[in-house]
Amino acid sequence: MHSITTALESLMRHLSQEIPAAPGIRIYDIPFPLNDAFDALGWLASQPVWPQFYWQQRNGDEEAAVLGAVAAFSSLESAQQFLRQYDNHPDLRIWGLNAFEPQRGNLLLPRLEWRRCAGAASLRLHLYSDVSLREDAAQAMAFISSLANVKPLPALRLSLTGEQNWPDKAGWTNLIKLATQTIAGEELDKVVLARATDLQFSQSVNAAAVMASSRRLNLNCYHFFMAFSADSAFLGSSPERLYRRRDAALRTEALAGTVANHPDDHRAWQLGEWLMKDDKNQRENMLVVEDICQRLQGCTQTLDVLPPQVLRLRKVQHLRRCIWTELNQADDTLCLMQLQPTAAVAGIPRELAREFIQHNEPFEREWYAGSAGYLSLRQSEFCVSLRSAKISANVVRLYAGAGIVRGSDPEQEWQEIDNKAAGLRTLLQMEG
Incomplete structure (x- = not known):
């Protein structure tokens, strides 16, 4: 892994120079030649340092692997406030997750940020301190010295020992009946209900290996992975953009309506x-x-709704309509609060649907159906964290949801969530 070694050595040379004992932010960017078989996810997963965050845009043009945190934020709003304090760095990116309840986040300004855009890549190091950049530089040198060489990701040789659905099939049928009765009573137009499936394996599951396998097979998807510790992670391969902002230009989409895919x-x-x-x-x-x-x-100018398309994925196909507009003011907190949770993952009216979910779903959504990505003053992009899994040691919790409207059939909706969960589930059982 020549490129990463050379880039880290170059960063160490920068850090050994005189750095002031003053507060602030300092950024070092090292060009990263893509001339060897460097896999950013494999490099990330080899490190004995957390948090780790990996993200790939669904067309594959943009990819990032970030490691360690020099600043952490429990909400997107606090992350945005931080960025506005450093508006002389408009491309400073904060990465991570927003929960289903968008007021809660796990976002970070990383110590190291490897980023590829199309055919160009760089390795960035952040120094940040509200006391002394010189002290933080010493910590950064110790951080780089602690990094490990890249090890190949292990094969997913997993033996399933137990499985539990929340709710089970009978509970699901009752839940859908309750939802359709509520919709018939005109209290709701639509509610999106989800199932969590806990798969227990005989040994710990390597989350990065699951991500790598999903990335290889689940095409036309955003891929996201956040490891909180050695045996705790949240990851997924989502077809759905929450929003993309370039200055004030905003793109979002409605992804709802599902049918099975077919190999033919x-x-x-x-x-x-x-x-x-x-x-x-x-x-x-x-x-x-x-x-x-x-x-x-x-909060926007004219909204352009593009004609519907069919988005074909590995296991399912979806209806998608893209929506393009211009914000009156570039504001990521506003975008998040207006758009998340979307009607595609919560329902309509949103507040009533959220209350129904909170009272009736037998599990906490946490990061599921939230969002994953980055924000900066210049641009931001988040995908909806669907087709996702939480990995805790030897337990993998898969999530899948279905939009319930007037006329929804519990059996068909159960089949739909089986199809959606299969995008990750089949990975866990195909490499035995």
Whole structure:
């Protein structure tokens, strides 16, 4: 791994120079030639340092691996306030997760940030101190000295020893009946209900190996991975953008309406055509579009809703409508609070749907159906943290949800969440 070794040595030379004993931020960027088989995720997972965060944009153009934290934030709002204090660094990025309840986050300004954009990459080191940058430089040198050489990720040789669904199938049927009764009573238009499936294995599960396997097979997805410690992580491969902001230009989307995929292209096309014409799925998608437009109309210019597309994934296909607009003011806290949780992961009206979920789902969503990505003053991008899993030692909790509207059938919705969970579940059982 010549490139990473050379880049770290270069950073050490910078840190050995005279640095003032003053507060502030200092950034060192080292160009990173992509001339060897460097895998950022493998490098990250080899390190005995946490937190670790990995993110890849769904078209593959942008990828980042960040390690350690020089500053941590428990909400996106506090992260944004921090960035505004350092507006002479408009490309300073804070990375991490927002929970389903968007007031809560786990976001960090990393010690090291490897980032690739298209064919160019760099390794960035942050110094930050409200007392002495010189002291922080000494800590940064110790940090770099503690880093390990890259080890190959292990194969996922897993033996399943137990499984439990929250809710189980009978509980799910009752939950859907309660939801459709509530919708029939016109208290709700739609509620998105989820299931958590705990898979127990005979040994600890390597979270980065699960991420690598998912990245290889689940195409057209954002990939995100956050390791909190050696045996605790949250990861996923999500098809859905929450929002992307470039200065004041905003792009978001409605991803709702689902049908199975098929390995045969013609059969997959037929299923996609059915999805484009199906009233229940079109209605579900338009409810999300209308909700997004309503939430954004007070803080944006004209909203452009693009024609529907079918997004084909490994196990399922979705209806997607993209929405483009211009913000009156570039503000990530506003974007997050207006857009998350979307109607595609919570329901409509949003507050009533959230209350229904809180009172009736038999598990805490935590990071599931929140968002993963980065913010900076110049630009930001977050995906919705779907098709995701929480890994705690030898237990993998898979999450999957389904939009419940008038006429939803519990059996069909159970099949839909099985199909969605299969995107990660099959990875855990295919490399035995």
